Amino acid sequence: MISTFTVIFDANVLYGSRLRSLLMELSLSGLFRARWSADIHREWMTAISNNTGIDVTRLEKVRDDMDRAVPDAMVTGYEELITALNLPDPDDRHVLAAAIRCGASAIVTFNGKDFPVSELTRYGVHTKHPDEFIRDVDGLDPGVVAEAAIADRRHYQNPPLSIEDYIDGIRKAGLPMVASHLDKVRVLLAD
Known part of the structure; x- marks a missing residue:
């Protein structure tokens, strides 16, 4: 049985291959529903390409593998929510918008400070550091x-x-x- 507990992975937790790979394995456990969006994919892929010189086409294969491994992970239809959200960095609004659209309870991110509690609680969302999130998942099973x-x-x-x-x-x-x-x-x- 697949859990209804839903989380959005922020781009920064998908940036590093070691963490991304472990999160993907955990996503297959059924203990939570992993979600992301095209904008989140674009953000982590662009950051890797810019910082390492790895060609984006190589990263597109990783993205496609992720989407195949977790077929219902892609969140769509959140774009109209973006402009109404108030975050310190406007470039993070798409993450919260996707979380709202898919009914996520948490945004798994290294940058909790970028998502003020005062804004997130309005939508029933909170942030979770990936270290804490993975330990919580282990606590479930x-x-x-x-x-x-x-x-x-x-x-x-x-x-x-x-x-x-x-x-x-x-x-x-x-x-x-x-x-x-x-x-x-x-x-x-x-x-």
């Missing part, structure tokens, strides 16, 4: 994060990642609590 990490680590074949390198990558992705948790259950991560 203990072991699901370890299972997702096992599946995620299998994607890294060229070169393969050691458990230590995988956990270190999770830590560097801004997830110290998740990394600490995975370190404690590292025996479960072995192939």
Whole structure:
């Protein structure tokens, strides 16, 4: 059974491949409904391309894989809500608009300060740091994060990642609590 608890992933949590990959594995758990929009895709893809020089066409394959993996994730029809929203950075309004349109309870983001509580509560939305969000998901189904990490680590074949390198990558992705948790259950991560 798929949960009705819905979250929007902000572009900044989709920017880094390690976090994006783990979130995608967790999205398949059915414990929450992961959502994003074309604008969110465009934002993380543009940022990666601008910062790394990776061609956008390579990133379009990642985007398409994400959309296929979670077929109902794409939020549409939110554009007319954007202008009515009041956020410190007008460029973030599309994220809140998409959250409102799909009935999301939370925006998973590293930048909670960009989404003032006073504005979000009007729409029944709150922010959640990805480290806290992933730990909350594990609290719903203990072991699901370890299972997702096992599946995620299998994607890294060229070169393969050691458990230590995988956990270190999770830590560097801004997830110290998740990394600490995975370190404690590292025996479960072995192939």
